[in-house]
Amino acid sequence: TQLLEQSPQFLSIQEGENLTVYCNSSSVFSSLQWYRQEPGEGPVLLVTVVTGGEVKKLKRLTFQFGDARKDSSLHITAAQPGDTGLYLCAGALPGTYKYIFGTGTRLKVLA
Amino acid sequence: DSGVTQTPKHLITATGQRVTLRCSPRSGDLSVYWYQQSLDQGLQFLIQYYNGEERAKGNILERFSAQQFPDLHSELNLSSLELGDSALYFCASSSGTGYYGYTFGSGTRLTVV
Numbered sequence: 001t002q003l004l005e006q007s008p009q010f011l012s013i014q015e016g017e018n019l020t021v022y023c024n025s026s027s028v029f030s031s032l033q034w035y036r037q038e039p040g041e042g043p044v045l046l047v048t049v050v051t052g053g054e055v056k057k058l059k060r061l062t063f064q065f066g067d068a069r070k071d072s073s074l075h076i077t078a079a080q081p082g083d084t085g086l087y088l089c090a091g092a093l094p095g096t097y098k099y100i101f102g103t104g105t106r107l108k109v110l111a
Numbered sequence: 112d113s114g115v116t117q118t119p120k121h122l123i124t125a126t127g128q129r130v131t132l133r134c135s136p137r138s139g140d141l142s143v144y145w146y147q148q149s150l151d152q153g154l155q156f157l158i159q160y161y162n163g164e165e166r167a168k169g170n171i172l173e174r175f176s177a178q179q180f181p182d183l184h185s186e187l188n189l190s191s192l193e194l195g196d197s198a199l200y201f202c203a204s205s206s207g208t209g210y211y212g213y214t215f216g217s218g219t220r221l222t223v224v
Contacts, residue, residue: 033212042113042201042215043154050210088154092210097167099144099209101154 003027004089004102012108016078021087021105023072029091032065032072037086079109114138117202117216125224129190132219134202136183142166142205143185144213145177149198160185161207192223 004025013019023032031050035043047056049065049072056063060083062075072089089102114137124130136143145157156169160179171177174192179185189196199220203213 031210031212035212035215040199040218040220042115042203042217043213044113045212045214048211090212092208097159097208099156099213101156104153 004091004100006087006089006102006105008105009103010106010108012110013079015081015109015111017109019076019079019107021074021076021107023074023089023102025070025091025100027091027093027100028069030069030094032069032089032091034063034072034074035088035090037088038084043086043088076107079107081109081111083107084109113214113216115202115204115214115216117200117219119219120217121220121222123222123224124192126192126194128192128223129188130192130221132187132189132200132202132221134185134187134204134216136185136202136204137214140204140206140214141183142207142209143179143183144203144205144209145171145185145187146201146203147198148201148218152198154201157187189221194223197221197223 007022034046037043047063052067052069054065060077064073087105116135118133141162144159146154157171159167177187199218201218203215
């Protein structure tokens with residue numbers, strides 16, 4: 001069974017703090033995405049990474065794809081209350097139509 | 112607005128009933144995916160269609176069925192509804208395999224009473 005495990009599951013931090021969310025698997029992915037979902041809404045795509053070791057930045061968010069394309073991390077610098085939400089990683093398995101979502105990290109940033 | 116349209120936004124129905132959820136994909140996208148998300152649960156993949164053909168199946172119950180029409184819109188039919196079917200149902204679309212990710216609709220919240 002292919003799994004994408006995220007850690008931590010829950011994170012509550014103060015505004016201005018930094019944090020890192022991890023997404024790990026034993027499977028290799030041809031691409032990996034990060035989404036943010038707010039209550040009652042659909043997930044919104046933040047970034048796609050496709051090359052091992054790739055780093056992408058989106059304002060205060062930094063995404064990294066592991067060298068072996070089995071894991072990824074999301075680092076948020078100086079978190080803001082607007083960053084609050086459910087963060088999901090997801091990946092496409094090579095040679096298949098399978099696309100797997102991670103277990104999710106629920107982030108709350110307190111003002 | 113993501114470009115993926117789901118209707119209705121909310122649905123309340125009784126156990127044993129049948130409902131149909133509708134999804135219009137983003138313009139140009141050929142693939143449609145259906146997901147179920149229960150309270151505090153992750154996204155559970157139900158089924159994928161590509162240009163009218165079923166491409167992949169996930170943990171979809173036999174009471175559930177879906178189809179994609181020639182105009183590419185899709186419908187998810189849920190029958191013999193049970194209390195446990197109460198959830199958010201999301202539709203997503205992509206141009207092909209989802210290699211670059213999906214675009215999600217805002218979901219249909221189904222409440223079975």
